[in-house]
Amino acid sequence: MKRILTNGLKRFQAKEEGSISLEAVLITPMLFWTILAGYTFFEAYRQSSLNIKATHTIGDIISRETREINSVYIDTMEEMFSLIVTNQSDLKFRVSLVLYDEASDSHTVNWSAIRGGYTEKLTNANILQYRDALPLMSDQNTLILVETSNTFVPPFKVGLGNIELKNFVVARPRFANNIKGNV
Numbered sequence: 001m002k003r004i005l006t007n008g009l010k011r012f013q014a015k016e017e018g019s020i021s022l023e024a025v026l027i028t029p030m031l032f033w034t035i036l037a038g039y040t041f042f043e044a045y046r047q048s049s050l051n052i053k054a055t056h057t058i059g060d061i062i063s064r065e066t067r068e069i070n071s072v073y074i075d076t077m078e079e080m081f082s083l084i085v086t087n088q089s090d091l092k093f094r095v096s097l098v099l100y101d102e103a104s105d106s107h108t109v110n111w112s113a114i115r116g117g118y119t120e121k122l123t124n125a126n127i128l129q130y131r132d133a134l135p136l137m138s139d140q141n142t143l144i145l146v147e148t149s150n151t152f153v154p155p156f157k158v159g160l161g162n163i164e165l166k167n168f169v170v171a172r173p174r175f176a177n178n179i180k181g182n183v
Helices: 002-014 017-064 069-085
Strands: 092-101 105-116 141-153 163-171
Touching: 017 069, 017 141, 017 163, 069 105, 105 141
Parallel strands: none
Antiparallel strands: 092 105, 092 141, 141 163
16 A cells, blocks of 8 residues: 555656646745735835925925915915825824024924824924934024825735834025914
């Protein structure tokens, strides 16, 4: 009996019919997963790129402003952000104007506006957490701080979870040092 099994296994091992079919059955799931993973990772990088471009665009538009910024203006900036990023998942948007005082070596928030998922405006108390991230500034100069966030939800389950894409952009006002805000 043992001899019959051994001879049968040797004959089966020597045959090559159907080996391509077997290889195809083994490789197809891996190939399919690789294509889905490549698409998913490309989408994550594309979404990240759109988010940072949208954030820079908002900072640049506000930096050119000479008139007072009001709530309608901020609503329009948020709408533009959502149109650029195309992914409406958990959008957060905060714009602030920050003043530097050299005598006290401190930053103060002139005004701040939030939309979407942010729960609090930037204040003099919480600007301290950004101190190391802010660029060097001369006395009584201002800067525009634009913070955006968006959650990337992968289109396929390939081992990549939801990713919060946070952006932090600083722009300097171009035409007026102090952009008035009524937000």
